[in-house]
Amino acid sequence: MLWYKSFREIRVVTLVGILGMAAACVLIVINQQAMRAHADTQMTYIAYIWKSVYNSIGRDIFVILCIILGSGGLLQERAHGTSGFTLALPVSRRRIIFTRAMIGYFGVLAIAAVPIAVVPFVSRYVGEQYPIGQNIGFFFLWAGCGAVFYGLTFLLAHWIEGDYLSVLIAVPSLMLYGALLNLPWLSQLRMLNIFDILNGEEMPYLNETQHLLVAPLPWLALGVMVAVSAVLITFAARRIEPLDF
Amino acid sequence: MLWYKAWRESRMRFLLSASTIAVMCLVYTILNTRLYPGVVHDHASVRSYTQYIHWTIFGGVVRALLQLSCLLLGLGGLQRDRKQNTLGFTLALPVSRASLVASRASLGFVQVLVLAAIPSLIVTVASRAVGQELPLDYALRFIPLWAAGGIFTFAISFIASVLLSSEYVSLAVAYLTYIFYLAAVRHPTFGRFHLHVADFMSGLFPHYLDRSTMLWTSTYAINPIVCFFAAALLLIAVSGLVTSRQDL
DSSP states (O other), rough: OHHHHHHHHHHHHHHHHHHHHHHHHHHHHHTTTHHHHHHHHHSOOHHHIIIIITTTTTEEEEEEHHHHHHHSHHHHHEEETTTHHHHHEEEEEEEEHHHHHHHHHHEEEEEEEHHHHHHHHEEEEEEEHOOOHHHHHHHHHHHHHHHHHHHHHHHHHTTTTTTTTHHHHHHHHHHHHHTTTTTTTHTTGGGHHHHHHOOOTTOOEEEEETTOOSSSOOOOHHHHHHHHHHHHHHHHHHHTTTTOO | HHHHHHHHHHHHHHHHHHHHHHHHHHHHTHHHHHHHHHHHHTTOOOOSHHHHHHHIISSHHHHHHHHHHHHTOOOOSHHHHHHTTHHHHHHSSSHHHHHHHHHHHHHHHHHHHHHHHHHHHHHHHHHHHHHOOOHHHHHTTHHHHHHHHHHHHHHHHHHHHOOSSSSSHHHHHHHHHHHHHHHHHHHHTGGGGGOOOOHHHHHHHSOOBBBTOBBBBBBOSHHHHHHHHHHHHHHHHHHHHHHHHHHO
């Protein structure tokens, strides 16, 4: 029942996210001819898809939706005066938190999977081809990096009470992190740049001329990201457990 | 009193936005010697401190942060009150719904204006403190662009907050609307109309800035500023109309 409760809480945001991502992918593919014709430099269809879906609009939508999905939770329920009902359920707070975290992360995965279903299918409709294997590869990259964005916001949402405050802290934190990655000693550590891992930019597994994933994905880095997210969610649970509601 | 109510509801968001914008400006200015090589690596056209400040602050990350803050400041209102079971108290006040909308919108405009002014002042002072030169006149010219663009962004989420009851759905819809709007005006069909609010705020459309030097040209026109502000007012007016007829 807890799963169903969490699902009910995030289903509209997830659905809006899935529809938004699907609409973005469809519009990107359908307008490919006009956009490529007016681009500064000539580019192949595959490069266009990478630039538009995985390095621009699609990526921006995905990151913000991960952050929005991570918001909410028991502290926000307290502000709405409904936390009492949730806490009265005969389950531990830890279980409530972990269930909510899992369901939210499934939402992240669902949004990350949208290009797999949409891009190759619509590409065929416009007479182009985009390898589905590429979409699947990027899905794993988004799933790993999305876990961190999601976990960070989830922790903030269980640390600070107030509508949108977790979003308002998560986004600048990620921007600050992105800015500090320009520091010379940090820029050497390529696998610390989560934004480059997300789209493969300047990474050994992306061929920059063809814009195709060519080498094995950084499974270790992706695994570490999921583990980091799990740690953040555990911190969130530990923060909520002793709290006086 | 309505202003005070609106202020109490949005002050945390506003103060947090102001702080994060100020911190980001300080980071980019104070650490400029360390961050400069990385920015040049990403944007090969950056060759001077002014261009660096433009790519990072006035046309870069900080501009995006301001727009996100504007999107978040636009949320709230009667739908949120309904969700929190406090709608009865708000509607029991002896004022019209239009006044409630107007007070929230006008406070939002003032907040956006303050946020738009922060980078210009901080960057100029901080640049001097680290031995760099950025004319105050250069920075001040961004304030009207940021204010008009910010108010327009604010109005997008404002109307979403009126139409949708869930806070996070409103945020998701407002953000998606904003992204689709940006993508639509990038389409070649609309390219000649200079409707891209992010480029407008960065001074790139219409050609306020010389793209090669990122210095102001003599084409600083008032019309686009007025147009974005008018579009924002129109969205707020629609929100007011919807609110006054809404079955809450």
